[in-house]
Amino acid sequence: MVRQPALDVIDLMRQAGADPEEAAAARAESAEAAAAKAGEAENSDEATAEALALLQPPPGLVVLSSSGGKGVPVRGTGKTATMMHCVHWARSQGWLVLHVPKASEVMFGGWWVEPSREVDGDFDQPQVDAATRTWTKEEKTTLTACDFLFPPATFPLLTSTWRFYIYPFFSSRGFGWLFLMFSVSSHTICAIGNRWLPKF
Amino acid sequence: MAAEILTSFLKAHADLLATLPVTTPAVQEGLRKPPREVTGSGKVVDTVHVDTLKALCEAGVEDDRMASRVVLLLRGELAEVTQCPVLVAIDEWSCLFEHTSHFYREIPLKAEQMTLVRALRDLGSCGTRQAPPLPLTKEASKGGLEAAAAAAATAAEGGNSTATRGWLKRGLVLAAETTRFPRSVELDYFQKGRAGYHLKGNKGETAGARRVAISNFEPAEFTAACDFLAESEVLHADGPDQRGLLAMYSQFNPAALVERAMLS
Numbered sequence: 333m334v335r336q337p338a339l340d341v342i343d344l345m346r347q348a349g350a351d352p353e354e355a356a357a358a359r360a361e362s363a364e365a366a367a368a369k370a371g372e373a374e375n376s377d378e379a380t381a382e383a384l385a386l387l388q389p390p391p392g393l394v395v396l397s398s399s400g401g402k403g404v405p406v407r408g409t410g411k412t413a414t415m416m417h418c419v420h421w422a423r424s425q426g427w428l429v430l431h432v433p434k435a436s437e438v439m440f441g442g443w444w445v446e447p448s449r450e451v452d453g454d455f456d457q458p459q460v461d462a463a464t465r466t467w468t469k470e471e472k473t474t475l476t477a478c479d480f481l482f483p484p485a486t487f488p489l490l491t492s493t494w495r496f497y498i499y500p501f502f503s504s505r506g507f508g509w510l511f512l513m514f515s516v517s518s519h520t521i522c523a524i525g526n527r528w529l530p531k532f
Numbered sequence: 533m534a535a536e537i538l539t540s541f542l543k544a545h546a547d548l549l550a551t552l553p554v555t556t557p558a559v560q561e562g563l564r565k566p567p568r569e570v571t572g573s574g575k576v577v578d579t580v581h582v583d584t585l586k587a588l589c590e591a592g593v594e595d596d597r598m599a600s601r602v603v604l605l606l607r608g609e610l611a612e613v614t615q616c617p618v619l620v621a622i623d624e625w626s627c628l629f630e631h632t633s634h635f636y637r638e639i640p641l642k643a644e645q646m647t648l649v650r651a652l653r654d655l656g657s658c659g660t661r662q663a664p665p666l667p668l669t670k671e672a673s674k675g676g677l678e679a680a681a682a683a684a685a686t687a688a689e690g691g692n693s694t695a696t697r698g699w700l701k702r703g704l705v706l707a708a709e710t711t712r713f714p715r716s717v718e719l720d721y722f723q724k725g726r727a728g729y730h731l732k733g734n735k736g737e738t739a740g741a742r743r744v745a746i747s748n749f750e751p752a753e754f755t756a757a758c759d760f761l762a763e764s765e766v767l768h769a770d771g772p773d774q775r776g777l778l779a780m781y782s783q784f785n786p787a788a789l790v791e792r793a794m795l796s
Contacts, residue, residue, distance in 0.1 A: 333760045335753065337746045341706065344742070348704040349617030391742040392700060395625070396708040399745035408787025409746045411708040415621055418706055422619040427703070428545055428552075430537070430610060435624040436710070437533050438648050439632045445641065450564070450601055454647050455636060457533055458596035 335410060337396070338417040345418060347390035349427060355389070363387045534599035534648050538592045538606070548616065549586035555612045559605055563591055563598060585609055604651040611700050618703030625707035628653040748784040757789060767793040 347355070366383035398409040422429050434441075438457070448454035497512040513522040542549065554560055562579040580598075582588045588609065592602030610618050622628075632643045643649045749757060758775055761767040767774075774796065782788035 333756060335746075337744050341744055345617075345619065345704050345706075348700075349619075349702065352614065352702055391704075393705045393707065393741040395741065395743045396706070397743055397745055398709065398711060399747040406748065406785065407711045408785050409748055410786045411710070411746055412623055413786070414744075414746060415623055415706060415708045419619065419621050422617075422621075423544065425617075426548075427617045427619050428548055428610070428613065429619045429621060430541055430606070431544075431619075432537055432622045432652060435622055435652060436627045436712070438646070438652065439627055439630060439634075439643065442533055442634070445634045445636055445646065446597075447636070448601070448647055449597070451647070453645060454650075455634070455641060455645050456597065456600035457634075457646065457648050458535070458599060 334417055335414065337410075338414040341394055341396070341414065341418050342421050344390055344394055345422065345427075348392065349422075349425075359387050359389070534603045535593055535596050537603055538589045538599060541606075542586065542589045542593065546586060549589060550584055552585045552609075552613060552615060554582055554584060554588060554609060556605065556608055559588065559609070563588075563602070563605075565595060565598065600647040600651070604647055607651050610703075613700070614702045616702075618700050619706060620700070620703070621706045621708075622652055623708045624710040624712070625652075626709040627712075749786060749789070750784075754779065754784050754789070757786065758793075761790070761793045766790070768796050 350358075363383045363386040366379065366386050369379060369383075396411045396414055398406045398411060419429055419431050432438075442457050445455040445457055448456050495514045497514065499510040499512065501508055501510050510523060559582060562581045565578040565580055580591045582591055585606065588602060588606060592599040592606075607620070610620065628643065628649050630643070632641055632646065632649070634641045634646065643653070755775075758767060758770070758778065762770040767778075778789060778792055778796075781792045
């Protein structure tokens with residue numbers, strides 16, 4: 333079942349995928365025909381605008397967005413499915429298709445980044461198995477454990493399942509603070525007093 | 533991620549890529565490989581000579597340190613391809629304008645600092661583009677079609693017009709937004725200067741970009757989708773009551789409909 337937006341996009345793809353010279357010539361022909369009609373038409377301004385619109389090339393970028401009315405985004409309306417239809421059609425027609433199915437992986441996925449060797453200030457994302465990779469001496473010395481990204485699922489686990497409590501207490505050695513950590517998921521309690529913490 | 537993109541691209545189009553030559557002079561001169569260590573003699577810098585797009589992709593797949601840069605170069609090369617139409621399809625594209633969770637030396641990175649993000653996001657700066665949109669102003673209309681046609685012809689030649697910029701010479705960039713991730717920043721990628729184009733509001737279409745809004749099912753589409761699901765034996769208990777329940781449960785949302793049908 334192919335929905336109308338996918339058919340619309342495929343129609344745009346047909347226009348954009350045509351040979352540029354032939355498409356420009358075809359547009360010029362149709363515009364000339366429209367211009368001839370414009371000369372005969374009573375409202376020549378509108379006809380001329382239509383003729384000019386025929387000269388417009390097809391769009392170079394199509395953005396699929398969800399429409400829930402009044403600009404409210406709605407999930408699950410079929411943007412990805414529409415894209416899949418278009419990719420399938422393009423591959424069946426012999427197009428060259430560079431498909432990135434999950435751009436979120438670029439932003440939130442992966443394990444580490446490293447400075448680009450070509451451009452200062454840029455960072456690359458090599459994605460291979462760290463265990464099997466041959467690390468250079470420079471990488472071994474410059475990359476530390478902190479440079480490795482925890483899996484995105486780890487952060488909520490670390491932050492949301494731990495509860496932190498601070499209690500004042502008095503003892504024979506005087507006033508102090510008791511730091512308590514309680515893990516909701518594993519029901520683990522960690523306690524430490526500021527007597528055992530370094531002075532700060 | 534860069535290596536994965538290149539691997540799947542090679543897997544799908546290896547034969548076609550072998551016939552497409554590299555056009556960018558910087559790439560033709562050769563790709564500088566990351567320095568490797570040689571015992572006792574310091575670092576050695578190799579250069580990879582690539583003549584086709586297939587060789588370019590293979591260079592990125594073989595050495596993961598070059599993969600991100602190769603994707604960036606590949607995007608520029610695809611902009612120049614005219615032998616066959618090109619489709620660049622990026623799902624969850626709006627995600628690239630959010631904050632990234634990567635950091636280096638305990639300092640969070642900005643998305644702009646990442647090569648791969650720039651390669652996929654800043655689509656407006658990837659070289660020349662097809663003819664720019666013609667001004668549909670009254671002045672242009674009064675100027676007549678001849679001047680407009682001349683401008684279109686100049687732009688179609690892909691020549692030295694300074695107005696030509698942006699997308700692919702032959703083909704289309706298809707980007708899909710996502711609502712899966714919270715918008716931590718105000719999305720202004722439709723503003724001029726961010727992605728190289730701008731749209732007027734949510735429905736406007738100018739400057740070579742067009743937004744296609746996809747909404748929930750219409751009643752006719754809902755019926756057709758239910759028929760399809762019943763034929764494919766996803767929807768088991770089919771009937772007027774069941775369809776009424778499905779309509780209430782899913783609110784004509786395609787994803788919700790499939791979920792509910794699978795539970796039926």
